[in-house]
Amino acid sequence: MRVSNKMIYSNFSYNFMKLEESIYKKTNQVSTGRRIQQPSDDPVGTARAMDFRSRTAEILQYIDNSEQAISWLNCTDDALMTLTNYLQRVRELVIAGTNGTLTVEAREAYANEIDVIRDGIMQVANTNIDNRFIFGGEKYLNPPYQYRTKVTGDAINFQLNPIVITDRNNMLDIKLDNGEFVTIRLTPKTYDGSPGNTLDDLANDIQLKLHYAGFDTPVYVKATPDNRLEFYAGTYPSDGIHTLVLRDGPAVKEVGKARGGAADQITLGMSAIAADDYYNGWQIKIIEGTGVGQIRTIGAYTDDRVATVTEDWGIEPDHTSVYQLLPPLEGTAAITNGGSTISLSPASDVENFYVGMEIEIYDEKRGIYESHLITGYDELTHEVTIGDSWGVTGNFKYRIKPHLEGQAVSFGANSIQLEASASMIDDFYVGASITVTNPDGSTETKLITGYEYDDTATPPTYTITVKGNWTTNVTAGSTYKISDTALAQLGFDNRATTKELLGYEVEPLIKVLAKYPEMGTVQSFTAGTPSVLTLGDGASAENDYYNNWTIKIIEPSGAVYTDRILAYNGATREAQLSITTISPGARYELVPPLDGEVGSNPVNANQIQLDTNASRTDDFYVGMPITITDGQGKSQTRIITDYDGTTGIATLDSAWGNPPPIAGSKYSIDAHSYINANNKFRIKVGNELTQEISLNGGSYNIREFARMIEEKIRARGGEYANVRVEATPDNRLRIFHQDELNNPLSITLFSGNEADALWIMGFADGVSSDTETPNYEGNKGYIEYEISTSMEIQINVIGDKLFDPIFQHLAKISQDLRANNIEALSGEDLYNIRLDIDKVLVTQGEVGAKVNRLEKGIDRLKSLNENLTKLLSNVEDVDITKAILELRMQETAYQAALQSAGRIMPMTLLDYLR
Structure with missing residues (x-):
């Protein structure tokens, strides 16, 4: 093959350029220190380098996560250390408080220090790191603990009593402050403690309903560590005390599935009563399916179960629609003072529908309230007749209350006969539930499957049939309550309120020391x-x-x-x-008879004539204090110095003040107590004057004790007549005020004079229903950090499980110190605080173990990162010594090439030009 000069030149130029390129590349490697300048330099090496770099970044993130977790855990450890120191001091105070020789001042000082420690622990519970609160679960942006008033339900045991919410028992009403009641309708579901059906799930489901209820101030519900539900309201930061009232949903209602609909009609299910006009005036609401949310009033109803509504449907219901029917029991009407009738609208068209029910008229703003028994009803004019007469004139709201509770008249294997004020309408109570409370304290709830009013019997009978036979000792002494059981299943009584006093657990048998x-x-x-x-x-x-x-x-x-x-x-x-x-x-x-009404006014100002039911034994009341509890002369107290049993006239140690009591004023006599008596406490309701209550001596179970206390308080009249005292299943007393306008007043309890009963009742001196207590408002969510491939570690401690018991125990210790309850201090209180310390130490140990694990993990990750860095360097980085030698060799070759080119190029160029 002939080799031309042009070919020689081209070949030389190509090699020369390649040599320059190699020198340039090697120069860049030496200057940057990197062997691979672009992927094409080494595709395999590039892939390996990318893998090493990705793994290195991952390890660095794990190290960063671990270091952040350690910071969080170290902050937690410091908080727990502070908490332990507080609790150790509490333990010292409890031990010191068991000294029976302590003065009242010393015990008060110890109790005050406990209260200060509680505030300190509150700050510990709200510890934060980088503005994240470490004990609040996943809600770490706000302090987990706030001071709130709350209403607490009874403990829930799913194993004994699963909560079964159906479309017939799924309603409860909630009132916030002075607003109207808002109905909360729960989703039918069974909560039995299984995954997805726990108490926390129930609280979350209720909270979702509360969120969309439209309250002006947020209302919350939560599950406590001791398996209770608590409701409270408020904002962050706190905007003051809010009052909640919980009320049963309507007991009398019907739920069914529609069989069809038209523009102004709906065909009810086959369970509906087939009687002309029966549902006239009733409210119908579509609660599921097509047309959900629509509310109408039934204007006409036929025995083929077709209801015509007073206003066309916006969306016609169909066979997928589920409806709820409520009887017409509320409205607004005019009444006249001295009259005995009221016209209802809307109203039932059924004869005697309202007879035996109670009608209440009220004006909350003016504080007007009246209640009367309905004795007659004209279904044509919708006019109700009451048994007496109205005491006011004007337009008022009214609500009609069906008979829902009383004492059994008789009973059968699966039936119970109600009192004579029960409904005169057959099947009126069907679908509701009835709860009986028996003399032995047992309770039982059954679904009502039948109800019959028999006016042919003498006297007429009102008989409920339940689903299944009674399993408890139902007797004629049993009491009953018909209700939507949603609220009861949640652990609350009707009209439960945040203005309640919930005491600590008391002895199974309470011993009150008093003369009677x-x-x-x-x-x-x-x-x-x-x-x-x-x-x-x-x-x-x-x-x-x-x-x-x-x-x-x-x-x-x-x-x-x-x-x-x-x-x-x-x-x-x-x-x-x-x-x-x-x-x-x-x-x-x-x-003995210690309460009554003043008789006729005695001639002397230092005398009083007792009730006709007073003792007729001469001098029986001598030495006893007598207090006017209601009416003219209220709150005055005198000592009886002489008593004539024949006339009932008591002579006092001094004359009555102005104004003196008059006939009809109520009084209460305090019988002498034993030296070591524990039968007195003082109570203040709202703005009423403080009253001292003397309990009867004896031994009581918790229900008897609650009943006796309530009777004593209510006998004082005024707002005291609206005080309720209830016993909880776990042997605690619940005290609250309950009026017909659902505006509960605050209650404050004080120790009795020289015979304090508060400590055996489970309360502390000065405790008020308006007292705000620490309330956990975080959640139970876990915060986890990924510290290795498919490996996460929980770094947070859930606050309520740790702090709630501590706050409860501190409050009780403070109470027992003030009451000099040495037995409780040396027993239960000391035991509880030791348990609290042990729990904190165990938690602290778990936190420390996690820190140690993370620190070792960081060391391992750093070592692994170092190895990966070396491997990456081997792939990516250039060997400088070797590269410099190669560069020098290439430079030598380059210089030699230039010299050769100088000898060849002129001749070849001349030849090329020729």
Whole structure:
């Protein structure tokens, strides 16, 4: 092949340029230190470098996560250390408080220090790092603990009583402050503790409903660590105290699935009552399916179950629509003072529909309220007649309350007969639930499957049939309540409120030390008119001594009867009663008449005539304080120095102040107490004057204790008559004010004078229903950091499980220190605080273990990162020494090429030009 000069030149130029390119590339490698300047330099090496770099970035992120987790955990550890120091000091104070020689001032100082420690622990609970609150779960942007008032339900046990929400028992009403009640409708579901059906799930489901309820201030519900639900309201930061009232949803309602619809009609399900006009005036709401949310009033109804509504449907319901029917029980109407009728709108077209019900008229702004029994109803004019007359004139809101609770008249295997004020409409209660409370304390709830009013019987009967037979000891002494059971299943009573006082757990048998009652065992009993009962040994031998005394009979079965002694024979110890049946072995308790109304006004200013039911024994009341509890002369107290049993006139240690009590004023006499008595406490309701309550001596279970306290408080009249005292299933007392306008007043309790009963009731001196207590407002979410491939670590401690018990125990310790309850301090309180310390130490140990694990993990990750960095360097970085040698060789070759080119190029160029 012929080689031309042109070919020689081209080949030389190509090699020369390649040599320059190689020198340039090697120069860049030496200057940058990198062997691979672009992927084409080494595709395999590039892939390996990318993998090493990705793994290095991942490891660096794991290291950063671990270091952040350590910072969080170290902050937690510091907080727990501070908490431990606080609790150790509490333990020292508890031990010191068990010294029986401490003065009142010393015990008060210890209790005050406990209160200060509580505030300090509150700050610990709200510890934050980088503005993230470490004990708030996933809600770490706001402090997890706030001071709030709240309403707490009874403990829920899913194993014994799963919560079953159906479309017939899924409604409750909530009132915030002075607003209107808002109805919350729960989604039908069964909560039994299984995954997705826990108490937390229930709280979350309710919270979702509350979120869309439209309250002006947010209303919340949460599940507590001890398996209760709590409702509260407020903002962050706090905007003050808010009041909630929880109320049962309507007990009387019907739910069914529509069978079709038209522009102004709906065909009800086959469970609906097939009687012309039965549902006229009722409200119908579509709660599921087509047309959901629409509310109409039924104007006409036929026996083929077709309802015509007063306004066309916006969206016609169909066979997918589920409806709810509510009877017409509320509205606005005009009344006239002295009149006895009121026209209802909307109203039922059924004869006697409202007879036996209670109608309330009210004006919340003016504080007007009246309640009357409905004795007649004209279904044509919709006019109700009441048993007496109205006391006001004007337009008022009204609500009609069907008979829903009372005492059983009789019972059967699966039935119970209601009181005579029950509905006169067959099937009226069908679909609701009935809860019975028996004399032995047991309760049972059943679904109502039938209801019959029989006016052919004498007297008429009102009989409910339930689903299944009774399984508890239902008797004629059982009480019943018909309700939508949603609120009860959640652990709350009707009209539960944040203005409640919930005490600590008390002893199973509460012993009140006081002079009364006198107790014994019935010796014999003869039924008659009157019946005769023989008291036991130790009863008074004075004739008529027990006249007008209250006698409580406790049957061996647990049934309790109360009567008044009509006459008493001291020689035979025989008391005459109205009770006709008492079993052998029954026990009795005797309490003298200590409350009543002032009789006629005595001539002397230092005298008072007692009620006709007062004792007729001379000087019986001498030395006892008497207090006017209601009416003119209210709150004045005097000491009785002389008493005439014949006239009922008591002479006092000083004259009454101005104004003096008059006939009709109410009084209460405080019987003498034992030296070590524990039967007194003081109570203040709203702006009422403080009243001192004296409890009857004796031993009580929690229900008897609550009943006796309530009777004593309500006897004081005024707003005290609206105070309720209830016993919880876990042996605690719940005290709250309940008025018909649903505006509960605050309650404050104070220790009694020289015979304090608060500590046996589970309360502390000065406790108020308006007292805000620490409330956990975080959630139970876990914060996890990924510290390695498919490996995460939880870094947060959920605050309520740790702090809630501590706050509860501190409050009780403070109370027991003030009450000098040495037994509780040396026993339960010391035990609880030790448990709290142990729990904090265990938690602190878990936190420390996580820190150690993370630190070791960081060391391992750093070592791995170092190895990866070396591998990456081997792939990416150039060997400088080798590269420089190669560059020098290339430079030598380049210089030689230039010299050769200088000799060749001129001749070849001349040849090329030729």
